[in-house]
Amino acid sequence: MTEAKPQHEMQKGPVRLRRSQLEHSTTDQRLLDSRGPSDWVHTDPWRVLRIQAEFVEGFGSLAELGPAIAVFGSARTLSDHPHYAQAEECGGKLARAGFAVITGGGPGTMEAANKGASEAGGVSVGLGIELPFETGLNTWVDMGINFRYFFARKTMFVKYSQGFIALPGGIGTLDELFEALTLVQTGKKTVFPIVLVGKAYWQGMLDWMRETMLGDGKISATDLDLITLTDSIDEAVGLMVEARRIREAEHA
Template sequence: MTESTREERRQGPALVRGKFLPQSTYDARLLDQRGSTEWLHMDPWRVLRIQAEFVEGFGQLAELPPAVTVFGSARTPAGTPDYELGVQLGRSLVKAGFAVITGGGPGCMEAANKGAREAGGISVGLGIELPFEQRLNDYVDLGIEFRYFFVRKTMFVKYADAFVVLPGGFGTLDELFEAVTLVQTGKVTQFPIVLIGTEFWRPLINWINETLLANGMISPHDPKLLHVTDDPEEAVRHIVDGRRRAEQAVVEARVQAAAEQEAKS
């Protein structure tokens, strides 16, 4: 085995190979409740590492311009229609004044980073330690490697004005429904969520309407939180309109607060 083919893994800022490769990830060890109770004495130290990841993420991303987080499958081959949609989306977002944030991996994530890079914009990748190696793609200009999924997910939301979701698997669905839940529960407001690929997403949208809504498990307006399109330009227009509405809401709230304060005085 040559140096270039040795198995390796990213662990936050570290790169490990050979005998230094652990048998599990930091997330797995944090969540594992089996075996020895030694973990009880280790969790306070884990808190410090988790804190350090938050500090690093906040420090690196705090000065980003308005940004949009793009999710999608890591398994999408280059040159396919979904990959090209990702490239077009990255370009369109940059032209509209947004930085592009992805998970930093291959497939649809690479496509969006590529489009952003080719358009001369800011291309960000937030990677994660996995049991198998998945390095940051070559189109990422600012990359951060995280150990813990929940820290990474916080960064996806905190520094984005919207989410765009390309076709993907379990990880993509996890990120999609977490975003929808945050909007539904008011944890984030005026936060557009766009699904690109009407044919791919149609069965899910039908299930949401015909099963969740029909059984009263969501409110009638909840399906409207998801905007579905095949056109990257339409996706960007929807996001821009959402940003304008958010800015207008802030102005109106300030005017109302000032009026109430004046009335009290």
């Protein structure tokens, strides 16, 4: 885990702010924070135009991307950590299998996956987000889009990815993981493999889901079948290739 660095710059959509221009809140925060009883009447309708612009920009940029896989993992992964090398391997093998690689565009695991894809000659995509403690897209992103709103960005992940691979990560990785699980469980996404890489890291969570959630009847056994747990990048990539084959056969 890296120590928090002093904030000297931030990305605000397409705008980069530094020094005296830094803001102390994000666009998402200002949208979601409670304010006076009538403030929303004067501000929120105008926000719709900015939100619409983010969707238009995302759809326009990614419409011709082709088959792509989203790779998630911690922004705090150091470059000499085994998880970094694993993510780089993952990005490279996905690219050589004919997939574009989409990440959150940040440092750590995301940077490694983008690096692997770019060096393998594939399309390396980064979907950045305005955050007070990150400074924009990593240098291995070949196609980058910066978002102000999490929900617009998350739509791009699920719309333009054919599967998710999650390496060890934190709250953001869990957020994307369970969003994908919900969409697959409810039939919003079909033929959509979800793979967790790292048995030592993820097994405890899956055990809790099986023993507590399933044991108490809060989920079904088939819900757990939606997740594949592995230590093998080759297996993870192979599942994405097989899902692509099934999808193409269905549309033949």
